[in-house]
Amino acid sequence: MIDEWAPEPFFEQLANVLRSKINSGEWPPGHKLPSETTLQQTYGVARGTVRAALDVLREEGLVVTFVGRGTFVSPK
Numbered sequence: 001m002i003d004e005w006a007p008e009p010f011f012e013q014l015a016n017v018l019r020s021k022i023n024s025g026e027w028p029p030g031h032k033l034p035s036e037t038t039l040q041q042t043y044g045v046a047r048g049t050v051r052a053a054l055d056v057l058r059e060e061g062l063v064v065t066f067v068g069r070g071t072f073v074s075p076k
Contacts (some may be wrong), residue, residue: 031072
């Protein structure tokens with residue numbers, strides 16, 4: 001979960017949460033991630049925070065986003 005008192009920015013905390021779901025296999029390759037709105041509501045963060053977290057995961061090659069289809073866990 002997101003710790004509002006932690007020194008780490010919210011987007012990094014969220015990226016860590018999502019990364020752990022991917023690395024643990026809870027979200028396997030090809031799994032569609034929840035929508036930005038769902039992530040926003042689930043973790044109590046702003047849409048910009050969700051987008052920044054997803055940007056981090058895209059840069060790491062963990063997820064890929066298709067316009068109009070959503071964000072998916074990258075194939076290994």
